[in-house]
Amino acid sequence: MLDFMYNAYTKVYFGKGKEKEVGKIITEYGYKKIMMQYGKESIKKSGLYDVVMNSLKENNIEVVEMGGVEPNPKLDFVRKAAEVAKKEKVEMILAVGGGSVIDSCKATAVAAANNCDVWDVISRKIKPKTSIPVASILTISAAGSEMSNSAVITNMEENMKRGFNGEYNRCKFSICNPELTFTVSKYQTACGVVDIMAHTLERYFTPYPPTELTDRISEGLMKAVVSAGAVAVEKPDDYDARANLMWASSISHNGLTDCGREYYLCVHQIEHGLSGEFDFVPHGAGLAVLLPAWGKYMYKNDPSRFAGFARGVFDVNEEDDMECARLGVEKMAQFFASIGMPKSIREFGIKEDALPRIAYLTTFGKTRTIQSLTDLDYDKILEILKIAY
């Protein structure tokens, strides 16, 4: 087991109606003036906007609003929001939405606190240690940003989607009410299921020796996600299925499933190449076509590990490791298809001749390889993209 630091300090208020307490909770932290970011109109239609604003008002909290965060949150918006945050001297930033809104808030907060351009943070020119406190009211179970130390921002000028990590990035608190996800469409729910699963799966397949406890927890988590995911896409108002997905979203990306190992989220990075170039590709759907392709390319490199995955997550009952590994990848592909995910890059309407460009973007213009069970360079990534096509 490798050394690690575990620091998942986000306080999670989980359950029915918890969003009504947001004003009271913020008051406990002593903040009087906040910025609130959200997406398009959906939180207004659902009534969540009013609930949150009422709670803030009742507690005399001044709010600077920044609505309009887009999926795959954009650098331009963050730059604008950071200027407002500085000018208005907000004490914390509240995200009301999913991973995109939370990531936008994290990026805004770090730029405002350090009085810098956030792309300098993302491109590792600046290494910040602090940020304005961020909190969230979660409305989609997927990205895990509500407890994670990471965020992903898209730079439209460079067609580049890129993440940055740091302990300063963790939410102070997150309010997680599974009922708020009842209205998430079947397709978006499925995208979330894939993303949640990917966060643990990509930590599970590491070149380091197995870490028994983390492995068993990871298999259990993925098994629960497969089960709850199948229910949630069929019965959108099944509270328990939604609750299991929501909590899995948080702990799949808060550090728990990588204790004692290193990880690289390599398929995530290929997906950032894909949806960085084709903004209309939802992150989860991109992962759903790339993960099985990566699995098919990779399983022969570590059949016993893939066999453990197959047995622990999909109850594959096959003694031969190589065959069990193959079946595990197949089961994963079948599961993603069963919840309505695309089976190939082709299904997005993307032409095959775009694949080299995706591999080029993924490798930052052939300047890096990506670590996985084996290192992936431009050529290998292109091969995986071809399998996914």
Next chain:
Amino acid sequence: MLDFMYNAYTKVYFGKGKEKEVGKIITEYGYKKIMMQYGKESIKKSGLYDVVMNSLKENNIEVVEMGGVEPNPKLDFVRKAAEVAKKEKVEMILAVGGGSVIDSCKATAVAAANNCDVWDVISRKIKPKTSIPVASILTISAAGSEMSNSAVITNMEENMKRGFNGEYNRCKFSICNPELTFTVSKYQTACGVVDIMAHTLERYFTPYPPTELTDRISEGLMKAVVSAGAVAVEKPDDYDARANLMWASSISHNGLTDCGREYYLCVHQIEHGLSGEFDFVPHGAGLAVLLPAWGKYMYKNDPSRFAGFARGVFDVNEEDDMECARLGVEKMAQFFASIGMPKSIREFGIKEDALPRIAYLTTFGKTRTIQSLTDLDYDKILEILKIAY
């Protein structure tokens, strides 16, 4: 899934040699004067005392020492330590040891911060909200106090061992180096294994409906503990086994394995009756004889849950739930025996006529029942004790 609040904010520095960084870490928090508690001479013999003192000295941290914490930490010691902590105005309290030392520090900290007698906190006369910050350098994997919100203190005057919980009770940080547990005896290691397993097991068997994600994580955790426990008692310097146990100790009692459910630690409470009356009974050994007895008494009340336990933790391959449940309890008993734990209360040299007194203490003089899968009153607890005898 029931509503919950998750707040496991303890920062964990996990790995080889991390204890050398204690002075640097404390300095990061800004504390200049601390109290340090530890047990008898073992940390001096092992050299850990010198390593810690050197690190504190290098960082110019003033230390008020309180050695001599006993197993099942005593109220008298805590009262004395709290007076010293107040007089010396220490800014934090560092535990160097196992659960007993950490619990002693937690009790000292809350009494000093609130200028009260800690037994008034333990007997719920006072409900504190704050405490002096506590941190730990862990030397035994067992109690989970290094991340938990609870502590247990023994009142010798009343022969009573009793716990108290509160968020103020969590360590700010814990330093967990598995190497420090290489010298823990086979017997004490096994006691720890049982305690770790019990913390998750007692959260797993709840009268509430199953919470899929927490259940799968719990089963995975217990499975890993069974596997690592068997190795650690045979090979005390097996780093990975020790590391799995140490991390399992922390996350078995930090709240992760009860998310979405209520729990009562009922066998723990019977064990507190047992070792409250017979101070020479190690907590883990007491649990090792009581858990299988409780299981034998209880499994028919919820065969499907016990069967899930048997399949998920011990790979019992039996289709009939009732038989599978019975086999699961048997497997648990066999596992505890296989790592050298006693199989009955009799083996402690306790006479059978002491059992009513233990049941009496457990029920606070027949004034309470204990919740389990079914409520346990004095008579039922006595019955379980007889099975354990």
